[in-house]
Amino acid sequence: MKILVCTDGSKESLRAVEKACKIAEGCNVNEVSVISVDEGKLDLPIGAWSDVDHPTKEDVERFLKAREEAKEVGKKNLLEAEKMFEEKNIKVNTILKQGSPAEVISEFAEVEGFDLIIMGRRGITGMKKLFLGSVSNAVLQQATTSVLIVK
Template identity: 30%
Template sequence: MAFSKVLVAFDGSELSTKALNTALAYCRENQAQLEVLHVVNFQNFVVGEAMVAFPVPLQKEIQDNAEKLMAKAEAQMEGLPGSRVVLRQGSPAAAILDHAEENQCDLIIIGSRGFGAFRSFMLGSVSNHVVQNSQIPVLVIK
């Protein structure tokens, strides 16, 4: 089965980089389009009974780093017609599934875990949520 439009979730971690490289190789070999998606999630935090907003300067720093990360991914996509990078905000799993549906992707490639212990836990739950709720095939890279 050949896929024509592949979505890869990318956060710059080792496993998401492997996922991106897998997607790049597949798309080059099969002349498929590639969508590289990075999701930034600015969650509010609950401390006791108070809701604390994500600090604006930190949001700016994270957004700038995300844009640099996506520029690196875009540079690797040279020669893949119709391919693009996309930066979204929101819940990562929901954003991945929504993007796949909205853009008629027919395969999702995602790393099984992301950066650090906390982010590994979060990304592990993201990949699990994507696998459990996707209407299209999902390739999880370990």
């Protein structure tokens, strides 16, 4: 069995990591991977430019700094999850991707042949959905892999 665990550093995603640890301890799990997806774009968003036609050097530098900060947050989230698995003596792979989280998670799980996606009900976004967060709901709709949503 191959398990893919999603993290964004939120309390909900850390509960998903805890649940994945319990499942990996009690089942015949061949592989556990933790993924963090940064939804930032690789190109400069037009709205970020001081001058719509010509971004300034400062615009580009500000954008690149924000991209690097987002990457560091993703690495920190993965390290935190990795430590939780290591405390249980469970080997884990970490993956940092960029793009639309639901699409990246769903596609990655299918292409890599994961049997189960484990994720929190809601992430770090400020908006609270009535039942599910937008990413967890989208993964439920898009993924061909089984999905476990952790409260």
